Amino acid sequence: MTQSKTNETLALDMRGIVKEFPGVLANDDVDFTLCQGEIHALLGENGAGKSTLMNVLSGLYRPEAGEIYLYGEKVELHSPRDAIDAGIGMVHQHFMLVPTLSVAENVVLGDPSVSYIINYEELDKQIGDIAEQFGLDIDPKAKIWQLSVGEQQRVEILKMLYQGAKILILDEPTAVLTPQEVTELFKTLREMTASGRSVIFISHKLDEVLEISDRVTVLRRGKVSAEVVSAETTKAGLAKTMVGREVIFRIEKKQSEPGGVVLEIDKVNALNDRGLPALRNLSLSIRSGEVVGIAGVAGNGQTELAAVINGMREVESGRILLNGVDITNKPATISIDAGMAYIPADRTGVGSAPSLSVEDNVIMKAYRKPPLSHGWSLDLKEIARYATDLVKRFNVKTPSIKTQSRLLSGGNLQKMILARELSREPVAITAVYPSRGLDAGATEDVHERLIEERDRGAAIFLVSEDLDELLSLSDRIAVIYEGQIVGEVPPDDDRIEEIGLLMAGTAVASSSPAAG
Amino acid sequence: MQLKVERRLEVPGWMSLLAIIVAVIAALFIGGILLAYGGLNPVVAYKQMFKIAFTDKYSLSDTLVKATPLLLASLGVTVAFRMKLWNIGAEGQLLIGAWGATLVALFLLPKDTSRPVMLLVMVIAGFIGGGLWGLIPGVLKAYLNVNEIITSLMLTYVAVFFNNYFIYGPWSAGGFGLTAQFPKSAWFPRLLDYADPYPYFRGMTAHTGFLLGVLVAFILYALFKRSQWGYKTKLIGDNPNAARFAGINIRRQIMLAFLISGGLAGLAGMSEVAGVVHRLQESFSPGYGFTAIIVAWLANLNPLLVIIVAYLFGGLLVGGDAIQPAGIPLMIQGIIMFCVISASLLTRYRVRFVRKDKVIST
Ligand SMILES: Nc1ncnc2c1ncn2[C@@H]1O[C@H](COP(=O)(O)OP(=O)(O)OP(=O)(O)O)[C@@H](O)[C@H]1O
Ligand SMILES: [Mg+2]
Numbered sequence: 017m018t019q020s021k022t023n024e025t026l027a028l029d030m031r032g033i034v035k036e037f038p039g040v041l042a043n044d045d046v047d048f049t050l051c052q053g054e055i056h057a058l059l060g061e062n063g064a065g066k067s068t069l070m071n072v073l074s075g076l077y078r079p080e081a082g083e084i085y086l087y088g089e090k091v092e093l094h095s096p097r098d099a100i101d102a103g104i105g106m107v108h109q110h111f112m113l114v115p116t117l118s119v120a121e122n123v124v125l126g127d128p129s130v131s132y133i134i135n136y137e138e139l140d141k142q143i144g145d146i147a148e149q150f151g152l153d154i155d156p157k158a159k160i161w162q163l164s165v166g167e168q169q170r171v172e173i174l175k176m177l178y179q180g181a182k183i184l185i186l187d188e189p190t191a192v193l194t195p196q197e198v199t200e201l202f203k204t205l206r207e208m209t210a211s212g213r214s215v216i217f218i219s220h221k222l223d224e225v226l227e228i229s230d231r232v233t234v235l236r237r238g239k240v241s242a243e244v245v246s247a248e249t250t251k252a253g254l255a256k257t258m259v260g261r262e263v264i265f266r267i268e269k270k271q272s273e274p275g276g277v278v279l280e281i282d283k284v285n286a287l288n289d290r291g292l293p294a295l296r297n298l299s300l301s302i303r304s305g306e307v308v309g310i311a312g313v314a315g316n317g318q319t320e321l322a323a324v325i326n327g328m329r330e331v332e333s334g335r336i337l338l339n340g341v342d343i344t345n346k347p348a349t350i351s352i353d354a355g356m357a358y359i360p361a362d363r364t365g366v367g368s369a370p371s372l373s374v375e376d377n378v379i380m381k382a383y384r385k386p387p388l389s390h391g392w393s394l395d396l397k398e399i400a401r402y403a404t405d406l407v408k409r410f411n412v413k414t415p416s417i418k419t420q421s422r423l424l425s426g427g428n429l430q431k432m433i434l435a436r437e438l439s440r441e442p443v444a445i446t447a448v449y450p451s452r453g454l455d456a457g458a459t460e461d462v463h464e465r466l467i468e469e470r471d472r473g474a475a476i477f478l479v480s481e482d483l484d485e486l487l488s489l490s491d492r493i494a495v496i497y498e499g500q501i502v503g504e505v506p507p508d509d510d511r512i513e514e515i516g517l518l519m520a521g522t523a524v525a526s527s528s529p530a531a532g
Numbered sequence: 533m534q535l536k537v538e539r540r541l542e543v544p545g546w547m548s549l550l551a552i553i554v555a556v557i558a559a560l561f562i563g564g565i566l567l568a569y570g571g572l573n574p575v576v577a578y579k580q581m582f583k584i585a586f587t588d589k590y591s592l593s594d595t596l597v598k599a600t601p602l603l604l605a606s607l608g609v610t611v612a613f614r615m616k617l618w619n620i621g622a623e624g625q626l627l628i629g630a631w632g633a634t635l636v637a638l639f640l641l642p643k644d645t646s647r648p649v650m651l652l653v654m655v656i657a658g659f660i661g662g663g664l665w666g667l668i669p670g671v672l673k674a675y676l677n678v679n680e681i682i683t684s685l686m687l688t689y690v691a692v693f694f695n696n697y698f699i700y701g702p703w704s705a706g707g708f709g710l711t712a713q714f715p716k717s718a719w720f721p722r723l724l725d726y727a728d729p730y731p732y733f734r735g736m737t738a739h740t741g742f743l744l745g746v747l748v749a750f751i752l753y754a755l756f757k758r759s760q761w762g763y764k765t766k767l768i769g770d771n772p773n774a775a776r777f778a779g780i781n782i783r784r785q786i787m788l789a790f791l792i793s794g795g796l797a798g799l800a801g802m803s804e805v806a807g808v809v810h811r812l813q814e815s816f817s818p819g820y821g822f823t824a825i826i827v828a829w830l831a832n833l834n835p836l837l838v839i840i841v842a843y844l845f846g847g848l849l850v851g852g853d854a855i856q857p858a859g860i861p862l863m864i865q866g867i868i869m870f871c872v873i874s875a876s877l878l879t880r881y882r883v884r885f886v887r888k889d890k891v892i893s894t
Contacts, residue, residue, distance in 0.1 A: 328777060349779035358777070366777050369770040376766065380778040383763055394758045 026088070027052045027183055027214045028073075033082035035068050037423070039415030042068040043079070044238035050183065055205060055215045057225040057246070059258055060235035061455045062427025063413040066218050069235070070185045073216075074106035075099035086183075105176030106185040109192075109426065109453075110364070111168050113160045119143070120156040123175045146177055150207045153200070164315060166197035173204065184208065185216045188426065190224055191452050194314050194481055202228050220427075220455050222251045234258050259457035266484070267460065269467045272491040275304035278475035279325065279444050284334030286324050294320035296499040297334070302444070307466065307476040309490030309507065311483065313519050317499040318479045319361050322448045325477065326358040327351050328366070338444060352381055355443035359433060359450050361479075367433045370422035374414050375403040377421045378436045410435035411461070426453040438465055444475040451485060463489060483512065497521040551879045552830060555871035562871070563864040577860075581851030591850060593723060593736035597808060599846030600738075601626065601800040601817065603745035605824035606831065606838045607752055608662070608796030613833055614756070615769045615789045621669065621684030622797040623821025624691035625662035629798020630805045631695055632661025634711060634812040637718035637805075638703070650717040654802055655744075662798015663791040665691060670790025674783040680790075688821070699812055710813035720807035741803030745839070748796065752835040765789065797821055818849075819862075826869045 028050040035043040042065040050056050058066050071077045073084065075093035084091050086102055093099045099106070113122050120143045124130045140156040147154050152170045160168060169189060176184055190198050205215050205228060219225050225232060226246055234242040234257050242257045255263040279302040288294035294317045302308045310318050323329035325336055327348035336344045343351045360366045368377050379399055382388050387398050403417040412431045414424055421429060430453050437445070447466065451459040466489060470476055480486050486493055490507045495518035503518045505511045564574030584591050605622045612619035633654040640657075641650055669683035696709070705712045723736035756762040764785055768775040772782055800820060809816045827845050831837035845865075852861025 326777075327779075347779060347781060348777065349781075352779045360777065365771075366773045369767055369774045371770045372766060376763070379763075380767070380774065384760060384779075389760055392759050392761070394760060394763060396758055 029085040034080045057229035057232045063425040064235040065238040103182035105181030107172040115161040255456045266488045274306040280337040282335040285332040302475040306491045309478045309486040309493045312496035357437040357442035357445040359447045361448040375417040406435040448479040551875035555875040559868040559871040585847030585851035593738040595846040596738040598849040599843045600741040601820040603842035604800035605797045606827040608793045609828040612793035624688030625665045625794040625797035626801035626821045627691040628665040629658040629662035630801030632657035633802035637714040643715040647717045658798045658802025659795040663795030666790040666794015670787040674786040739807035741807040749835040
């Protein structure tokens with residue numbers, strides 16, 4: 017492909033990029049090209065080096081070797097500023113917006129050409145125009161803290177467009193989006209390519225990749241393992257080049273054999289971060305040996321529900337029982353000791369301590385008890401053994417157990433959290449977006465582990481925005497809308513429509529109402 | 533050509549160390565310019581300082597004396613800083629620790645109490661005094677999220693007036709700003725006390741407080757490395773949300789950290805009155821609690837390094853005392869702190885030259 021294109025149509029040509037970190041060769045002689053007007057997807061297993069390659073392109077990392085050509089001209093990018101000036105914009109997975117400022121203010125932040133006295137009327141109009149041109153539905157006057165994650169992402173994209181990005185890099189943009197928001201994002205991306213811009217798109221969701229991209233480059237262990245035209249490949253084919261083996265997308269599981277009630281949520285009311293009601297009189301019970309999936313549009317209380325069950329958020333009223341023990345508003349140690357595992361949605365903000373080692377991170381819930389500690393003191397040898405074992409069993413790719421967890425790739429960080437939570441034979445598991453950021457192989461792995469836990473007798477509370485994941489794992493699906501369970505539907509492909517209507521708050525369930 | 537300053541993504545470990553060394557050298561250099569401006573030959577002055585602080589056995593002992601309160605107070609500061617609690621009120625905690633020890637030595641225990649009992653109770657009282665003083669900002673932080681920098685600093689001034697009330701009022705010896713001298717049983721053993729069997733120790737005033745400090749440093753080192761408490765401290769310091777997620781009671785840990793932090797600073801005060809001044813008197817501390825912050829920071833919050841850095845700073849104080857004008861050590865300390873902070877900020881950036889017309893050099 018690369019050779020058949022003439023230099024003029026190539027927006028970007030990266031040649032022989034090498035980037036090494038202590039203990040890992042993250043990019044090993046990578047060639048990557050991007051045509052003008054193209055959407056080029058970058059695929060690869062967790063830790064394959066995708067983010068690294070894009071960080072090189074956006075001026076964050078300096079490669080050890082390799083050259084970058086933009087529109088035929090060789091460039092050296094020393095800093096993100098250089099990259100922006102050269103027309104390269106990157107939207108990272110963690111947004112970098114100022115919550116108390118407005119959309120327009122955030123967009124012009126860092127633009128040296130804006131004068132000290134801002135003409136807000138003009139600015140809002142200018143930014144509104146760009147937003148409209150690319151179909152980005154956003155109010156320039158809104159404050160960032162009022163926006164949903166999807167809207168914040170639009171602000172990031174808007175910012176890049178305002179700064180004149182001709183090449184836009186999106187690192188796993190859809191991981192945090194609802195299906196509706198994904199559709200909107202794709203519309204925007206098509207607008208952008210229609211106007212001659214180019215897009216690099218990283219995702220682990222193969223369906224999306226096939227839908228939106230023109231070409232796909234697959235990275236494997238830092239090397240390019242394939243470069244294909246999207247129209248000429250299939251989901252299974254992509255998965256195989258990525259992982260190196262066949263991947264099953266829907267796991268086989270036997271009929272569940274639910275036992276007694278393990279987790280009982282009784283008429284719970286709770287507030288969200290802004291002090292508004294997030295859960296209203298919500299009741300739900302989960303029995304041992306079953307997976308209850310929660311379907312709902314983001315922001316309807318599912319993350320708050322997960323936090324409440326795990327002692328991370330106080331309830332205003334109502335009760336939560338774990339195996340008959342009242343854990344309402346009790347410290348998290350109570351539910352941890354009672355055998356609760358929690359895979360939180362926010363893995364860097366809550367689920368891990370970024371500057372601590374992998375070892376320190378995996379013992380977070382087990383350090384208080386033997387064999388990891390005796391009385392006051394920690395058994396360092398035992399801890400190292402424990403951590404090494406978990407890293408191996410859960411296939412976490414890390415140079416060593418002493419590596420800081422912030423240096424792990426997104427997917428490997430998630431695996432580290434899964435290792436910590438699932439290794440303790442929990443009686444109940446709260447899993448919020450458990451496969452977010454995981455590659456196809458790792459997702460399959462997590463699904464299998466969750467089902468294994470179910471069959472062992474754990475009660476599993478699953479929150480996901482991925483309907484396929486919900487349908488494939490759940491034994492029952494409860495739909496949440498505005499902080500209430502509005503219906504319960506069996507996980508049947510034919511019932512998707514019904515689930516969708518319930519999620520939108522427009523229908524009443526035909527089957528049994530919420531369990532109480 | 534144009535200068536561009538860019539943010540560095542990763543700061544290599546060796547660079548932090550280099551930054552500290554460069555900062556200290558720069559500070560001595562700047563200090564030298566100021567010395568020269570004041571009419572002193574900086575080379576001669578520094579030589580003199582070094583000679584006085586580190587060369588003969590008496591000055592080595594004097595350096596140990598000055599290093600002792602620095603060591604204990606720095607260890608206290610280290611405990612709080614490790615949890616990212618900015619306790620900058622060690623000076624106040626030190627003063628109240630000294631007050632507590634004085635209370636025991638002069639008023640609570642009879643004069644003829646045996647030395648070990650007397651000193652042990654004084655150590656406990658010093659720790660509790662400083663600890664409770666530290667606990668005030670701790671409680672305010674834990675329950676009301678009041679900024680601990682402000683409260684701990686302000687409480688230092690309260691502590692000064694608190695002590696002044698006692699030494700000029702009820703505890704005053706004849707209306708001066710000092711109490712009566714402690715009974716001998718309340719004195720830390722000094723090297724010179726052993727001059728009879730070992731004449732070598734004659735005239736050396738180093739006292740048991742330093743050993744206490746070294747002991748505490750090793751205990752803290754072990755606790756940080758291999759205790760549950762050390763682990764919790766580390767976790768809260770890095771990500772309080774994750775700590776909460778792990779089931780740690782953050783409020784309790786904040787208060788405990790302030791209690792220990794203040795308690796160790798209190799021990800510094802206790803050791804100063806029991807080992808050096810043998811009474812409570814006005815301004816017996818030339819700001820050890822503040823210098824302790826610089827020491828802890830230079831030692832990278834490592835208790836064992838604190839021993840070394842505290843010793844070097846003790847030398848700076850001793851050497852500085854010997855040359856005139858007397859403000860020199862304080863000035864150099866200030867410059868060192870300034871340089872260290874600037875240097876650690878600067879390590880996060882790199883400077884690069886680019887041609888003006890082109891931002892992207894080809
Ligand atoms: N700053 C860093 N320091 C050290 N190692 C790093 C750093 N950044 C990334 N790595 C390592 O480089 C490898 C590639 O990481 P990268 O983040 O590029 O993976 P990725 O393909 O984006 O994976 P994922 O799909 O999980 O996000 C990983 O092994 C990671 O641990
Ligand atoms: Mg990544």
